[in-house]
Amino acid sequence: LSGAVAEAYAAHRGLALIMAVGVAVRVLSRHLRDKWEDPGVVVMDEEGKNVVSLASGHWGGANRLAREIAFLLGANCVVTNASDVSGIMSLDSLCRDMGWKVEDRRLLARLVSAQVKGERIGIYVEESERGVFEKAGSLGNVEPYPDLEGLLRSAVDWKVAVTSRRCAGLNAHGVLLEARPGNLSVGIGCRLGVTREEIAEAVKTAL
Secondary structure (H helix, E strand, C coil), X not given: CHHHHHHHHHHCCEEEEECCHHHHHHHHCCCCCCCCCCCEEEEECCCCCEEEEXXXXXXXXXXXXXXXXXXXXXXXXXXXXXHHHCCCCCHHHHHHHHCCEECCHHHHHHHHHHHHHCCCEEEEECHHHCCHHHXXXXXXXXXXXXXXXXXXXXXXXXXXXXXXXXXXXXXXXCEEXXXXXXXXXXXXXXXXXXXXXXXXXXXXXXX
C-alpha cells in the first residue's frame, strides 16, 4: 500500500483512497510536502457512504473532487475548510480555478485567513477576467474595484491586483497581492532550422 500510494502521489493531481482516514493519514504522512505542490487527497469508506476531503482541499482540488465523487455516489461529503463551511469561495480556490499565477503564495495563505475572518479586502481584475465574479459566487467580504488606481489608493488593509502590470511600487497603503492573469501572448516567426534555444533567447531579449 505504501509503495502504491508513493507512486500515485508523484504521478497524479488527485488521489481517491478507499480506506479508513487513520490508515490514509499514516500512509500519506511521509509524502506530504506543502499545499501548493501536493495533489488533492480524498478518502472514502468501503460502503461509499462518506467522502472526506483530507489534504490540499483548495489548491490541490480535493474539495471539488470530494463533492464530485459524493454527488456520483449519493454519499455524504465532508469538507472542513473554514471558507467552505462559511459558504464563500476562498481566494486561493479562485486563483487556482482561473489559472492566475500568484506572485507570493505565502501572502495568499494570509489573505485567505483574512477573508475568513471578515477583514476588508479589495480586488481588481483586468477586463478580460471580469466574468470571474459571476462564476465565483459569494466571495464574502471581498470588494471588487473597477480600476487599478482606485484599488491602490483605497484604505482597505488587503488588496488583490489581477493584472499583467507591475504595481507593487504604486501601492500607497495596505498589503498588496499581485496575480498574473496569463492574458498576454508572444507571437513568433522564424526560419526553418531555428532551434528552440534560439527562439527562447530571442523572446527573453525582446522582453
